[in-house]
Amino acid sequence: MSSAKGQDKIQILIDLCWEYRFSNADSARIYGLEALELARNGKLKELEGDALHNLGITHEAQGNYQEALKYELPALEIRKIIGNDLKTANTLNNLGIIHDELGNQNKALEYYFEARKIYEHLGDKSKIAMVISNIGIVLKAQGEYVKVIGYYHEALSLYKELKNxxxxxxxxxxxxxxxxxxxxYDSALYYALLSTDEFRSQNVRQFLPTTLSNSAQAYYKLGKTQEARKSLLEAIKLNEEFDNKFDLSEVLLILASVYRTENETKDAKETALRGLSIAESIQAKKLVMDAHLELSSIEEANGNYFASLKELKLYNMQKDSIFEQDKIRQMAELQTQYETEKKEKEISLQKFKLSEQALKIERNQAMIFGMIILFVLLLIVFILERSRGKLKEQKSKALQQQAFQKELTRSVIDLQERERSRFSQDLHDGFGSLITALKFNLENPNPEKPNTESLFNQIYDEIRNVSFALWPQVLKRDGIVQAFRELGERLNKSGKIKIEVITHGFIDLGESEIIVYRICQEWLTNILKYGSASKITIQMISHPEELIFMIEDDGNGFDTESLSLGKGNGWKNIQSRAHILKATLDIDSQRFNKGTTLTLTIPKIIEDTNREVA
Structure with a gap:
């Protein structure tokens, strides 16, 4: 490059800026700034636009979106003046990316659709596919998932046609x-792993942090926390290498959540605090808000309820700040629009109306200004009153939560003692008499008494029954569906009742299965004791947003209001466990042998992928 001169040297510098835009953004900016200075000195507008465009991309790649706008907006102006449609569309595409990251989704879509129109006019299928993918990302943020999948498959079809x-x-x-x-989540994990392998084979390392983060979040939802942790740690290392602060902060917060789930609260807190520090340094307000929410959950897990409440307040303050900034921005846009219209009106009035009319306009303007001031004052009063009300509400909720936690703890302790008592009683009643009979039979053989082998078989069956009641191994090995089927088979052997298990597209519940199993087991015990039922149907149904367990019997029914008045712990235990799952319980029962139905409804609980720049 030392021998290159004039436009050739500028072009080489611009190309180097583009080449290093993701792998080493600092070096890319050195080349880009030198090219920009030389282009301006030589009054070479097209090269100046190219340098500005590439410099904007280096800032966008690191999450410095306001700095990116300072370069991309003048680049767009230059390229429109020159009339280079392809380069103009490329800059429009990147402005769409920047505005989407800043949360201005409607503005982002305006730039994307303008860029797509130019690409379609040029017949550039590769660029059409690129901008279609970026439009899909914005629509995903707006929750238009069906449209998004259609956009992504349209882009994928074009890329396959181009063998890109x-x-x-x-x-x-x-x-x-x-x-x-x-x-x-299975599909999410499949495509995340597939894209990771594809980017590795292409040696496109700058996109690996996002695909690794996507796979980690899918692993986490599928209960595979160790795989999730491994992917997140690799993503963190790559984000540090590329100095991508925004993505680094986001991945750190995801890892903190994994640590919290694994009860590694010390590591969770340190990781979340690091993510918060980075988010604050780049003024990523949404990430700052998410960090405080995660820290609130961590402090709650540690039992530090006051610290948890403090973090929750910071989360709400940040949330309100984002809301207010959006309102201020909207008001500024309206004010700008108002000022523009006012100036046009003044010019028209100056041409066609007399001085008396001008004085009237000024008087009207004063009235409007006074109304605006009054409106602003009323708005401030409203905001202050609303904030004070929110603080009171939050304090009340915190006190209610503390009281509920105490009651929940008492219920759990009662439940444990009840389980111990029942286990002790089963051992005494079931094994005591059998072991006594076995001892007597061994000491006094008698052909007319039950033989030793028969007694051993009875003891063995009793051990299996007690073991199944304590913790059914089939639940851990084969999942909740098979556990209920085995439970039904055991109860059906009595010949007194018939239990049928029906599933509709059910999925693995992970660690929550034992909680759901105990809720249903408790209710079945209640039916067998008091319901006088001859048939019980257990249905497990999976919907996109919730899981439903339904237990129906044909027993004599009961008055549901008696549950809250009863002195037993069974219903309290069921409610405590349902609260852990954030589930809802519904009971439909009628007396006079019309049966009872218990319904348990459990709500189901990645990161935008990389957009392409042009």
Whole structure:
């Protein structure tokens, strides 16, 4: 490059800026700034626009979106003046990316659709596929998942037609993200792993942090926390290498959540605080808000309720701040629009109306200004009153939560003592007489008494029954569906009752299965004791947003209001466990042998993938 001169040297510098835009953004900016200075000195507008565009991308890649706008907006102006449609569309695409990251989704869509119109006019299928993918990302943020999947498959079809391996990998990454939001975690994991392998084979390392983060979140939802942790740690290392502060902060907060789930609260807190510090340094307000929410959950897990409440207040303050900034921005836009219209009106009036009319306009303007001031004052009073009301409400909720936690703890202790008592009683009643009979039989053989082998078989069956009641191994080995089927088979052997288990597209519940099993087991015990039922049906149904367990019997029914008045612990135990799952309980029962139905409804609980720049 030392021998290159004039425009050739500037072009080489611009190309180097583009080449290093993701792998080493600082070096890329050195080349880009030198090219920009030389282009301006030589009054070479097209090269100046190219340098500005590439410099904007280096800032966008690191999450410095306001700095990126300072370069991309003048680049757009230059390229429109020159009349280079392809380069103009490329800058429009990148402005869409920046505004989407800043939360201005409608503005982002305006830039994307303008860019798409130019690409379609040029017949550039590769660029059409690129901007279609980016439009899909914005629509995903707006919850339009069906439309998003259609956009991604349209882009994927174009990339396959062009045999564009990078574009195919990017579409797979985007599909991973949208399937995550539709709670299709297996599909999300499949596309995340597929795109990771594709980017590795292409040596496109700058996109690996996002695909690794996507796979980690899918692993986490599927209960595979160790795999999630491994992917997140690799993503953190790569984000540090590329100095991508925004994504680094986001991945750190996800890892903190994994640590918290694994009860590693010390590591969780340190990781969340680091993510918060980075988010604050780049003024990523949404991430700052998420960090305080995660820290609130961590402090609650540690039993530090006052610290948890403090973090929750910071979360709400940040949330309100974002809301107020959006309102201020909207008001500023309205004010600008108002000022523009006012100036146009003044010019028209100056041409066609007399001085008396001008004085009237000024008087009207004063009235409008006074109304605006009054409106602003009323708005401030409203905001202050609303904030004070929110603080009172939060304090009340915190006190209610503390009281509920105490009651929940008492219920759990009662439940444990009850289980111990029942286990002791089963051992005494079941094994005591059998062991005594066995001892007597061994000491005094008698052909007319039950033989030793028969007694051993009875003891063995009793051990299996007690073991199944304590912790059914089939639940851990084969899942909740098979556990209920085995429970039904055991109860059916009595010949006194018939139990039928029906499933509809049911999925693995992970660690929550034992809680659900105990709730249903407690209710079945209640039916067998008091319900006088001859048939019980257990249905397990999976919906996109919730899981439903329904237990129906044909017994004599009961008055549901008696549950809250009863002195027993069974119903309290069921409610405590349902609260852990954030589930709802509904009972429909009628007396006079019309049966009872218990319904347990459990709500189901990645990161936008990389957009392509042009």
């Amino acid at each position: 391996e990078f574009g195919i990998a990017a579409c797979h990454a985007n599909l991973s993200s949208v399937f995550y939001f539709t709670q299709s």
